[in-house]
Amino acid sequence: MKTLMGLSLTGVALLPLSIWAASTEYQDxxxxxxxxxxxxxxxxxxxxxxxxxxxGVALETPFGTLVAPNITPDPETGLGRWRYEDFKAAMTExxxxxxxxxxxxxxxxxxxxxxxxxxxxxxxxLQTVTxxxxxxxxxxxxxxxxxxxxxxxxxxxxxxxxxxxxxPEQSDEINRGAYLVESLGHCGxxxxxxxxxxxxxxxxxxGATIEGWYAPNITPNAHIGIGGWSEDELVxxxxxxxxxxxxxxxxxxxxxxxxxxxxxDDDLYAVARYLLxxxxxxxxDWDREPPEPLSEDNAQVRAGSHIYFDRCSGCxxxxxxxxxxxxPQLASNPVVNGDNTSSLIRVVxxxxxxxxxxxKPTAPAMPSFAWNLSDEEIASVLTFVRNSWxxxxxxxSPGDVADMREALTGE
Amino acid sequence: xxxxNDTAKPxxxxxxxxxxxxAALLIGASSPVQALTVRGTPEWKPLSNNAVPPxxxxxxxxxFTDDEAATVEAIVERLIPADDLxxxxxxxxxxxxxxxxxxxxxxxxxxxxxHGPFQDGTPEQGDQSALTPQQRYRLGLGALxxxxxNEHGATFAELSAEQRDQLLTQLEGEExxxxxxxxxxxxxxxxxxxxxxxxxxxxxxxxxxMVSWKMLGFPGxxxxxxxxxxxxxxxxxxxxxSIGGRPDWQA
Numbered sequence: 154m155k156t157l158m159g160l161s162l163t164g165v166a167l168l169p170l171s172i173w174a175a176s177t178e179y180q181d182x183x184x185x186x187x188x189x190x191x192x193x194x195x196x197x198x199x200x201x202x203x204x205x206x207x208x209g210v211a212l213e214t215p216f217g218t219l220v221a222p223n224i225t226p227d228p229e230t231g232l233g234r235w236r237y238e239d240f241k242a243a244m245t246e247x248x249x250x251x252x253x254x255x256x257x258x259x260x261x262x263x264x265x266x267x268x269x270x271x272x273x274x275x276x277x278x279l280q281t282v283t284x285x286x287x288x289x290x291x292x293x294x295x296x297x298x299x300x301x302x303x304x305x306x307x308x309x310x311x312x313x314x315x316x317x318x319x320x321p322e323q324s325d326e327i328n329r330g331a332y333l334v335e336s337l338g339h340c341g342x343x344x345x346x347x348x349x350x351x352x353x354x355x356x357x358x359x360g361a362t363i364e365g366w367y368a369p370n371i372t373p374n375a376h377i378g379i380g381g382w383s384e385d386e387l388v389x390x391x392x393x394x395x396x397x398x399x400x401x402x403x404x405x406x407x408x409x410x411x412x413x414x415x416x417x418d419d420d421l422y423a424v425a426r427y428l429l430x431x432x433x434x435x436x437x438d439w440d441r442e443p444p445e446p447l448s449e450d451n452a453q454v455r456a457g458s459h460i461y462f463d464r465c466s467g468c469x470x471x472x473x474x475x476x477x478x479x480x481p482q483l484a485s486n487p488v489v490n491g492d493n494t495s496s497l498i499r500v501v502x503x504x505x506x507x508x509x510x511x512x513k514p515t516a517p518a519m520p521s522f523a524w525n526l527s528d529e530e531i532a533s534v535l536t537f538v539r540n541s542w543x544x545x546x547x548x549x550s551p552g553d554v555a556d557m558r559e560a561l562t563g564e
Numbered sequence: 565x566x567x568x569n570d571t572a573k574p575x576x577x578x579x580x581x582x583x584x585x586x587a588a589l590l591i592g593a594s595s596p597v598q599a600l601t602v603r604g605t606p607e608w609k610p611l612s613n614n615a616v617p618p619x620x621x622x623x624x625x626x627x628f629t630d631d632e633a634a635t636v637e638a639i640v641e642r643l644i645p646a647d648d649l650x651x652x653x654x655x656x657x658x659x660x661x662x663x664x665x666x667x668x669x670x671x672x673x674x675x676x677x678x679h680g681p682f683q684d685g686t687p688e689q690g691d692q693s694a695l696t697p698q699q700r701y702r703l704g705l706g707a708l709x710x711x712x713x714n715e716h717g718a719t720f721a722e723l724s725a726e727q728r729d730q731l732l733t734q735l736e737g738e739e740x741x742x743x744x745x746x747x748x749x750x751x752x753x754x755x756x757x758x759x760x761x762x763x764x765x766x767x768x769x770x771x772x773x774m775v776s777w778k779m780l781g782f783p784g785x786x787x788x789x790x791x792x793x794x795x796x797x798x799x800x801x802x803x804x805x806s807i808g809g810r811p812d813w814q815a
Contacts, residue, residue, distance in 0.1 A: 456815040463805045463813075467787030503610035524613045525808070533815045561611060 178277070185278025188271050191337040191420070192264065193412035196404075197221035207231070207285035212258050213364055216351060217294035219258045227284035240276045241269075246314055247304065254304035256292075257312070257351065266317035266336035311352030323432060330427025333420055338412075340428075343368035343404060357434055360491060365560060366403035367496040369488050372439035373431040376545070377490045380429065387425040391416070393512035397477050398486050400507030400517070403496065407508075414510045443490070446545035447536065453548055457537025460530055464522065465538075473542040479517045484542030494535065494549050498557045501531050523562070528554040618808055619664045619769035621657060626667035627698065631719070632705045633659060636754075638721035642728045643758045650779045651772070653758055661761030661770030662701075662754075671698040693749050697757075704750030707742035708735075766806045777804035784810075 189195070198221045200209035208223035225231040232240065239250040247254060247261040255261060267275075292299055317336055319328040334340050345353045346361040358378075360370035372378035379387060382398070389396045391413040394406070401409040413421065427433065447454050462471065469475050473484035483489055489497065499505075504521035522531065528551040539546040625633050636659045644653030653659075665671060673696040685692040695703070712720045712731070720728065734740045735751040742750060761770030763777075765785065771777065777784055784804035792800055803810055 452815040456813055459810070459812040463786065463810070470788075471791050504608075504612070505610075506608040518608050521611045521613050523611050524615045529815060530809070530813050533813070 181274045182278045182281055185274035185276070188275045188337065189278055190412055190415045191333060192275070192339070193408055194224070195411040196407050197258075198224050199411070204283075204285045204287070206279065206282050207287040208289040208291075209287065211293075214258055214294075214351065215347075216298045219256055220289050220291050220293060221259075222289045222291045223285065223287045224279060225282050225285045225287075226280050227286050230286050230288040231284060232279065233284060237273065237276050240279075241272050244272050244275075245316075247308060247312065254301040254308070256294075256301075256304060257307070260339040260342045262312050262353070263336050263339035263342060265312075265314050266332065268316055271337075307350055307352065311348075311350060320432070326423045327427050327430060327432055329420065330423035330425070331433055333424050334427055335433065338424065340371065344371050356438060358428075359439070360493060362493060362495055364404055365495060365499065365557075366405075367491060367493040368405070369491050369496070370439075371428055372434060373429055374439045374441065375487070376441075376443035377487050377492065378439060379487060381485060381487060382429070384422060384425040384429060387429065388418070388421040391421050391424070392418075392510075394508040394510040394516075395478075395481075395513060397475065397482050399481055399488055400505075402500070402505045402507045405508075409508045409510060414512065444545050444547075446540040447548060451536070451540075451548070453533040453536040454540055455537075456530070457533035457535070458541075460526070460534040461537050461541075464526070465534065473538070473544075478513075479515075483538050483544070485544065489539055489544050490546045492546075494539075494553060495557060497535050497539075498531065498549065498554050499561070501526070501535065502554070502558055503561050523558060528552075528558060615807070616767065618767045619660070621660050621769055625663050627671060628659075628663050628666075628701075631709070632701065633663065634721040635705050635709060635719065636662060636701075638723075638728060639732065639754055640758045640761070642725060642732055643755060644762055645725075650775050653762055655772065656762055656775050657766075657770040657772045658758050658761035661764065661768055662757045664769045665757065665760075666698050666701060672696050693746070695745070695749065697753060700745065700750055700753050703745040704742065704754070707744050707750070710743060711740060765808075767808050774804045774806055774810070 195205065197210045197212065198206045198208050200221075201207065204225075206224045207227075208221050210221045212219045212221065223231040226233045228234055235250050242248040243250075243255060243259075244261060244267060245265045247257065247259070247265075249255055264272075292301070297303060317332050319325075320331070323331070341353050341357060343363045344358050344360060346356050346359060347353060358371045360377075361368050370378040373380040375381040382390075382396070386396045386398070390399065390401065391409065394401045394409045394414065416424075431439070449455065449458075461469075468480040469483050470480070473482065473486075475482035475484075491497075500519055502521065502523045504519045506518040507516055509516035526534070531554045532549040532551040535549040538544065539549070628636060637654045640653035640658040640662075641655075644650070644656070644658065646652040646655065650656070669675060678694070678696065680694070682694040683692060693700070708731075709719045712718060712723065716723060716727065720731065723731070731740070732751075735742075735747055736755075738747050741747055761768070762775075764770055766772060766774055774784065776782075781802075782804060783800075783802035785807045786802070786805060803812060
């Protein structure tokens with residue numbers, strides 16, 4: 154009892170100082186937690202929601218498989234022996250503790266833009282995470298990509314180490330959006346086509362294939378990008394997982410689930426304003442005339458119109474208008490008009506279950522049509538949809554459907 | 565639990581248990597209602613479907629012998645004769661439909677309780693026969709051909725259209741007593757299955773080219789008619805569509 158009393162007295166004596174220290178620290182840690190959400194660390198580093206950040210999510214890259222490591226403070230298998238300087242080098246230079254090179258599946262080419270304060274707060278937060286013993290073999294690439302030194306040349310060609318500089322000619326909101334999109338949100342990691350080395354090449358935000366899905370064009374082009382979306386619609390998509398055009402599926406479903414549904418309204422609107430304004434892009438890169446739609450007399454369009462009427466119009470409606478909140482509108486839909494049809498083919502073949510969010514917990518699913526429609530029929534119905542109700546895009550080839558069917562079923 | 569306890573305790577709810585649980589229910593009803601919040605979403609898997617695989621109409625007879633198949637084709641050809649409205653039941657694939665149904669779960673009454681006692685029952689109680697559809701066809705077709713050989717010196721399939729019509733009329737009117745099986749138990753299942761084969765989705769082997777749906781103007785496996793609900797008394801011009809599609813789907 155006496156000992157207890159003594160301890161309490163000591164506690165009271167120390168109180169003023171510790172309150173000051175703890176409160177500052179708490180704010181930093183909480184800020185770091187939110188930065189981890191903005192950066193979507195969990196998408197790759199949390200395989201099991203009950204053991205956050207213990208690693209284990211496999212990333213299929215064109216070069217082979219990489220598995221995201223354990224970033225909990227576990228000393229043996231996590232970052233327990235790292236110092237802040239080690240963490241900062243990983244985030245801004247792509248160099249791990251001891252000097253080895255990270256692969257850019259870890260988006261350090263984006264995180265390098267983070268200001269020191271953000272990196273520090275994120276580090277403070279990660280040190281409060283429950284340590285989990287989980288040994289991950291991150292590098293499962295085949296030779297020669299398994300040799301980490303190859304990244305030295307890659308970095309020289311594809312990577313610039315630099316901190317984000319706000320554009321003084323733009324509003325604070327646009328600058329916040331720019332930082333979120335270019336750095337923490339690392340949107341370009343999926344939405345910018347990669348060059349042959351897997352680095353982000355030209356055609357920024359013009360759309361790219363990832364894990365058998367097409368991460369669509371997110372430039373302000375109204376026909377194939379998101380220029381036809383309002384700020385509210387873009388925010389609705391990122392925050393709730395869907396708007397009248399589209400539901401987040403595939404890798405984007407993970408992004409919304411782990412990350413953007415938890416962003417503040419201010420941050421989401423900053424992102425929407427930045428992306429829709431085209432700031433950060435050269436307008437020559439995205440401002441193109443849409444093509445003319447294929448004629449109704451085209452054999453695929455005509456056959457597709459019958460298939461659409463028989464199989465699709467029950468939900469997506471005969472005028473392509475869909476039903477808000479459950480069946481996406483196909484008319485004037487940029488995803489439908491995209492240059493790359495892999496997501497469209499995939500969704501018709503396999504069906505799709507989009508993300509369930511706190512705001513929209515239902516996650517309405519699209520049924521699979523692989524059992525019912527042949528490769529030719531799926532190509533025809535997509536060609537019809539891509540050339541009706543304001544849409545215009547190239548015909549879909551049955552061979553592309555066959556390839557996707559093979560990839561999905563292994564047949 | 566011991567055998568003794570099994571016999572001592574009456575099975576099912578006792579009156580006391582029933583009253584007790586009703587009381588609990590009343591108490592539950594008067595306390596504030598707690599809505600159940602369901603988290604997460606039902607399981608969904610890519611590529612999943614519960615579609616029936618289409619019948620392969622070229623695969624040969626699955627249940628019938630060649631003689632039985634010839635007899636069934638000779639029957640369905642007369643139950644639904646070719647005329648101005650449609651092709652015959654034989655050409656529409658009714659015998660194929662019946663063959664595939666008999667080869668599947670229906671043929672062995674797998675869905676039904678098929679243990680005794682078997683009693684005639686009232687008409688309202690429906691079919692009470694101990695015979696599965698497979699047994700009815702096997703016994704009935706054999707008995708019918710025995711009858712034809714005895715009376716006409718030929719199998720049913722070898723008889724003229726008029727003779728077959730007369731025989732079917734006699735079966736329906738129970739003017740013929742077949743050996744081994746009740747005449748109506750046989751005739752009624754054949755008539756029923758022939759109609760099913762003629763009107764069911766072509767996926768199941770009959771209704772070739774959706775012939776019966778075209779005859780009736782039935783639009784087939786469609787889902788949504790909201791665009792049409794207010795258009796009365798006009799020909800909407802729907803081409804029927806099978807679960808498997810329709811010819812206009814081909815580019």
